[in-house]
């Protein structure tokens with residue numbers, strides 16, 4: 001079979017050449033960050049590390065880590081490494097106002113990011129003959145803009161659908177003969193079900209592949225989606241902080257995602273001690289950008305748990321592969337593709353005058369995440385009529401929607417009815433774990 005790559009010279013580089021390139025880029029990027037990002041320079045100074053101390057890849061372990069908290073502390077401009085006039089875009093994670101992570105991009109950063117997405121599309125069999133339907137969200141979320149840009153680079157006809165309005169998605173998919181679908185795996189499964197409900201069989205659509213990511217999904221889910229849509233389903237990974245989707249992507253082997261190592265250096269660390277672990281070990285994934293201009297990050301702790309392996313891949317790509325993320329080392333949940341922290345929920349409740357007695361219940365029913373928050377009503381509200389209670393629930397719901405970007409079901413429950421814990425409070429019951437989804 002003819003192998004297709006978007007940038008073969010990079011994607012099939014000899015491993016020694018990748019390492020040499022990474023080393024050269026790392027040395028430059030560290031100096032660039034030291035010279036231009038005061039926040040990180042201070043961290044390096046605190047540790048007594050200077051850019052000259054970084055002379056080879058393994059020296060990276062001398063550098064301090066960066067965490068989401070650092071990025072929040074530095075919000076909005078503290079991590080910016082270039083003049084604002086050189087920046088052309090921001091993207092952002094969902095999160096508390098004022099506490100969002102805001103990532104900046106120069107045009108070169110956008111080009112690099114879109115090329116990474118183009119590699120993913122070509123690895124999924126895409127070319128300028130394809131019609132790529134992008135139903136990741138557009139806007140501050142990186143999913144829509146990233147895959148949209150990648151599809152342009154490939155020269156595919158791009159359908160910038162954004163998420164939601166499933167009837168319209170299906171109409172465009174069928175009328176315009178979409179061949180590649182890009183969305184979260186749970187939305188892909190939902191589209192599959194909706195097609196079936198409308199009486200379509202998998203062979204009635206022209207789709208051949210899907211590029212699905214932004215949330216954890218299982219091999220079982222992959223098989224379900226492949227069957228219901230009649231496609232091959234490819235995984236794609238990324239995070240706002242490093243650029244967005246396309247940091248790594250799957251090839252036809254479907255055994256893990258190749259990391260775009262010419263732009264990102266990956267390490268696996270022990271989440272408790274920070275020690276760098278050898279290849280093949282399970283631990284927390286840490287990324288260092290190698291050539292970003294606006295928002296370069298050195299040793300950024302993703303909190304995603306995975307394993308890196310550099311086994312020979314039948315696709316011919318030489319980039320190291322990461323396994324599907326197997327969980328997180330923090331309390332972030334991904335619900336319907338949106339990142340949710342219990343602390344955000346607590347902040348909303350405290351703001352509205354409730355005590356922090358709540359329980360978050362998450363499950364996956366018919367491939368869609370369910371999300372309920374039980375909140376203890378205030379003792380003085382206990383005698384409220386059902387109508388008044390419903391009104392209060394709606395008020396909490398709209399405040400949650402504003403904070404999180406998604407709508408939970410809110411249930412006000414009797415005072416003192418949520419079990420108190422004697423140790424660490426159990427705030428989250430995530431039943432998706434029972435069906436093998438490693439949230």
Ligand code: DLL
Nearest residue numbers: 093143213214215216236237238239240244245325
């Ligand atoms: O989710 C970027 C993205 C968009 C990736 C579209 C793929 C497709 P954030 O909203 O910043 O960015 O969330 C990043 O999502 O740290 C992981 O925990 C999780 N995640 C992303 N892709 C995958 C995946 C986008 N393929 C966080 N499998 C990351 C499992 C994923 N988890």
